[in-house]
Amino acid sequence: MLDDRDRKILDLLQADAGISVSDLAERVSLSVSACSRRIQRLEESGYIARRIVVLDREKMGVPTTVFALIKTAHHSDEWIESFRSAISSVPEIVEAHRLTGNHDYILKIVLPRVEHYDVIYKQIVRKIELFDVSASISMEILKSGTTVPVGYAG
Secondary structure, three states: OOOHHHHHHHHHHHHOOOOOHHHHHHHOOOOHHHHHHHHHHHHHOOOOOOOOOOOOHHHHOOOEEEEEEEEOOOOOHHHHHHHHHHHHOOOOEEEEEEOOOOOOEEEEEEEOOHHHHHHHHHHHHHHOOOOEEEEEEOOOOOOOOOOOOOOOOO
């Protein structure tokens, strides 16, 4: 069971996973050793899945975002695994979601420029049969992040 300090620790680590334990302990009013034990418990219990570094996409040369909406006529477990394998091998595909509604999947693709989408599209369709693919180019990022709300965790 999480308490308010655990939630505060999680919130602060989401904002900056590189924060020192001593700074974190001070911000949640704990000793360094007590804070360190809490972090270890949060990791062991799976609340902290991993610690990552978020790179600047502009500096990394992939400022463009394209969302590809995919329809397929196939829904077998074997096809889904083949699809998962096909998209997993493409580093430009940074997210993939199975959907309800008019489309089966949505892919978030980061690219150096819009024209590079065709390269990614061809990589995918060479590996897996798709019924329909439509793409939308993100014109502006209004909100982006990796944080999740901590208030729901029990």
